[in-house]
Amino acid sequence: MGTRGRAQGESTGWTAPTEVEDALAEAREREDWDAYLAALTRAELFVYVFKDQMDRGPVQPRLYTRDGGWCLEVRTRGMLLREPRKHLVAARLPDPGRLWKRWKLSDADYVGLVVNPGTPVEAYFPGGRALARRWHRLARKSEPPPGENVLRTRRNGILTGPFAHGLACGAHLAVRNAVFWNDVGDVCLSYADDEEILRELWGVTDHAGWREQLDHLLAGTNSPGEPEFVLGVRAELARLLPGTQVTAEQWREAAFDCLVEAHDGAMREAERRALRAVLTSVTGKILRYEARFRADGLLPPSGRVRSALAYDYGRAVNVARWGRGARLATTMQAEEAVIRAGELCRETYDSWAELSAGYVLGRALRFDEETFGEWYQSSLIQHRILTGDPVSPWRSLSFGTGAPL
Known part of the structure; x- marks a missing residue:
């Protein structure tokens, strides 16, 4: 069984950030704990760990005191901390059912699992290996969350204005990575993923390197x-x-x-x-x-691409977000870069469709070599999602101002 936990801030005015938290709230209200756990098996889950330990290698998760013992604290993506803490980072949990084995948590000193503590969807599940068996039983009936080409919107995220416009200019990669398009919060993917992307793909390991790459992108000089x-x-x-x-x-x-x-x-x-x-x-x-x-359908019948700079500007948005997630930049620094990228896009293009065609051309010229393969096809999928989905920011935001349509 489970319990409702000691949630704070419960009120009828609370808005669930995503459909995941919606499902948790509904199951919690019914006290249908199998449904609650089943919803978790279909969600991305994270644990918070200490950054200095994460940087050194394999770490133990932070434990949460409960009922005279220790329990593991997990959070759904929508319930990650809104303002990152320098000493704590979010680590993605690929298989929660293996928690007990991975970290050698014994039933003797481990009393259970707490989900989204301090929120209106908090729940507590006592037990160790018995809970793991229950999890596996429910997980066998669940589909894992899609890992790419999904438009995800944080309902209580940045939805209008210049900041939202700038984030929407980087939405191709947000859709590609199945992360919120409208958030500069704790992490973009996860701390380890954000840090690895910057290190392996951009050669960035510190703030100065992050700033240098970002400046090249905003100047439009990263691409040939x-x-x-x-x-x-x-x-x-x-x-x-x-x-x-x-x-x-x-x-x-x-x-x-x-x-x-x-x-x-x-x-x-x-x-x-x-x-x-x-x-x-x-x-x-x-x-x-x-x-x-x-x-x-990327261009109208007589259309032409105005500029390919959207590829650099769109990536600048994501480098800003990865830098924040990897703790190489502050929230304000990331926000300023995102807003500047949006300004440059408005100076260069007149519509979301023009921007998208420019982004896809820049990416294709850089990597596709006229094969019309994965580099092109994946961008085309993202274009169609962003231009076709009714909840896409490209359907709800004015390109010129970022105001609601």
């Missing part, structure tokens, strides 16, 4: 410069030739002339040939991706 240069040339041609469809040849020649002029015409013939080859390759790739985008 050639695509953005030629896209800018095409945009200028379209401005100078209104009502005229700029041809591929006009585009290449204009880009070529710009670069030759920048060198004061002092280019050897071999350099000119090499330059033409590069421009032909880059513009050709963009044109072929745009044709595919139109076929897949």
